[in-house]
Amino acid sequence: MSKPAEKAKLWYEYRPIFINERRIREGTEFWAAHREALDQASIKTGVAPEYLAAILGVETYYGRLTGTYRVLDALVTLSFDYPAREKFFARSWNSFCC
Secondary structure (H helix, E strand, O other): OOOOOOOOOOHHHHHHHHOOHHHHHHHHHHHHHOHHHHHHHHHHHOOOHHHHHHHHHHHHOOOOOOOOOOHHHHHHHHHHHOHHHHHHHHHHHHHHHO
């Protein structure tokens, strides 16, 4: 967490990765397929559904890349064993479970 795996890029370096015809098409399809869940998450978080879909596109390529760590395990570990961000992850844990 303190040292990201990738080097920081400027926007013009990221843009062709995330804004292209395939991502736009797949993002639109994802939004249509998950409209209800995105709307519910939007109401709960106050974040517009199109932003939620975009974030999911960047972070998981619309659900295809989910990583190898279970979210629950990661949140608990970060809540109790990462003092620098303990309060943040404890809040995330409470939102997730309660």
